[in-house]
Amino acid sequence: MQTTKVRIKVADYDSLPERAGQAVMVNGDNLVLFRISNGDVKAVENKSPHRKGGTLADALVSGKFIYCPVYDLKISLEDGKVQAPDIGEVKTYEVEVIENEVYLAI
Numbered sequence: 001m002q003t004t005k006v007r008i009k010v011a012d013y014d015s016l017p018e019r020a021g022q023a024v025m026v027n028g029d030n031l032v033l034f035r036i037s038n039g040d041v042k043a044v045e046n047k048s049p050h051r052k053g054g055t056l057a058d059a060l061v062s063g064k065f066i067y068c069p070v071y072d073l074k075i076s077l078e079d080g081k082v083q084a085p086d087i088g089e090v091k092t093y094e095v096e097v098i099e100n101e102v103y104l105a106i
Contacts (some may be wrong), residue, residue: 007096007103014100019061021032021047026104031093032057034077036064040100041095042077049073049088056090 010024016035023032023046032046034102048054050071064077074083080092094105
């Protein structure tokens with residue numbers, strides 16, 4: 001059985017800073033949106049995968065990766081996985097940009 005995804009508007013594309021995070025709350029979940037240098041928008045949970053936690057909204061962006069601002073973990077914005085030799089992962093979210101509006105598809 002296939003489930004239909006619901007689109008939830010989370011931002012205006014033009015309001016997202018390039019190569020920087022913008023925290024948003026969606027259905028009680030704390031997420032962070034990143035507009036990367038190629039224009040794509042990626043969304044991940046706003047929580048470091050490090051066992052001590054922390055947020056990712058201030059992460060440094062490089063290509064399709066972010067660097068945890070506290071623990072310097074390199075995290076893929078594509079699949080949420082931390083690059084070896086470190087371990088961990090964050091939840092990623094499907095993003096759609098339609099005209100100037102950014103939606104999460106959940």
